[in-house]
Amino acid sequence: MEQKKTKKHSLQIDLEKCVGCVLCMKACPIQAIRVRNGKAVIDDDRCVDCGECYRVCPHDAVRSQTTSFHDLKRFKYTVALPSPVLYTQFGREVSPNQILLALKKIGFDYVVDVAWICEKVNAAYRLYIEDHPTPMPMISTVCPAVVRLVAFLYPELADHIIPIDVPREVLARELRSKISRKKNVSEEEIGVIHITSCAAKIVSINNPIGLSKSALDGAIAINDIYGKILDVLDEVEDDEILQQSSGVGIGWAASGGEVRGIELHNCLAVSGVKDVIQILDELEAGKLKDIKYLEALVCPDGCIGGTQVVENRHVAKHRAESLVKMYGERSRVSLKVIKRQYREGYYTLPEGITCKPLPPLDIDPVKALQKRQRIEEIIPLLGGKECGACGAPNCKTLARDIVLGEAEMEDCVFIKLHTAEHK
């Protein structure tokens, strides 16, 4: 299998389409974007792939690099692992089973109901937390953007990340060797593909944290594959049962799903990137110590609010809720099997979370403090309008860039104007 050249991030600026407005730069919750020479530039070391820039761009200039359906041709045998979000994207009349069968019809050789594994992972979370009463709360690994937020910006909280891997990786690890044996194809010839609600999953595959290599070969966006599924839905005959999940696993599509399935008291679900950041700040301040498990998803209302979905997220949420009711809130997974697998490390995140905290202003602490003081001195000299015309998202960030030598005082349009008037 030819290793494709991979970018560090899934979100990239299309320089032809970018008009250099300030919208994405202003929307970035962690100030990772600048406008330089009339184009938006994303700081690769800072970006957590939350997708806020993608949502806000009116020019379609933020691209999300997902796997194309075409790419599947390079595999002899293909496996689809669809996010439970996929079940919420079609009308009432379409069952999860029909959607899984449709995936087969459009060409996947093997399709697995990931929602079912979500239920098992949910039980593994519970077992881990019962074994490890501290630290509290443990934070979910489900959203790659959250794991990156912690690794880059909240390294103090790294030991709160639950060392249990996400359902798609757990499943992919198992399936590759199993299928290779059963179907007599080499492991490299098998393409295990996630069907994803977001761009962040791509990054977690190309640049994983907590495992040296992802077990997945790519991720196709829900909005890319939606039409294909729709085309064949009519022809699908409900003659095979692929769905094993109850409402518990399907419920993972929306915020609150993991908390529903974990069956422990005092768990908290938070969604939306600003709220997630606020909660992480509270954790760092020592609050929320009574919470056992924190489900944190950067998209509004959870993965149904992902960047690569089709359905309006409120409609999808409603759909998820009806599916949960329809398939019941009692999981049918075997706790006995899960306990054995858990002990054998089947669910364990292969490696610890390696933090990449952002570099300080200077490696010499004295200089770093002086630079930090200098930032405070520069801020009141700037225009103070927070306009972004300088190419930085706000005045404070420009001051920072100036001190780091990445921008100049004259980049502030008000300073430039003032200098021009007094010439």
Added chain:
Amino acid sequence: MPGKALFQKTFTIKKDDFANAGEASVQIKNILKDVGFDSSVIRRVAVASYEAEMNVVMYGGGGNVRLAVNPDNVMLVVEDKGPGIPDVDQAMQEGFSTATDEMREMGFGAGMGLPNIKRNSDDLKIITSPDSGTRLEICIRSSVSGTEEN
């Protein structure tokens, strides 16, 4: 307050401003991250400044935090002009709280704030009186080890 810290900044804390409460401690924490302090130091400062800030919001009627940072220590002077703490020894006990029902509903009032400040600081001085309000001088050194995080 020691004379010339390499970095100094004052933050204002407003009375009963629960919506923005905790803002100063987030900013303080981000400053220390910019400077590259050890994560354990950052966490101790984050806890201590947050608890002190909340007490000023809830009991002190507003006030300010003065931050002074040197490579080997972080000083926080937290001041308010409120009613003062009548019995400091009692207030320092875990679980002692005079929080109102309203505060408790918002998750405060466990009586853990001052004990947590004490636990996370290397030096804590409390100067308080009914006339002049309350002043906390918190010192957290960055080289010491073995101080418990909480």
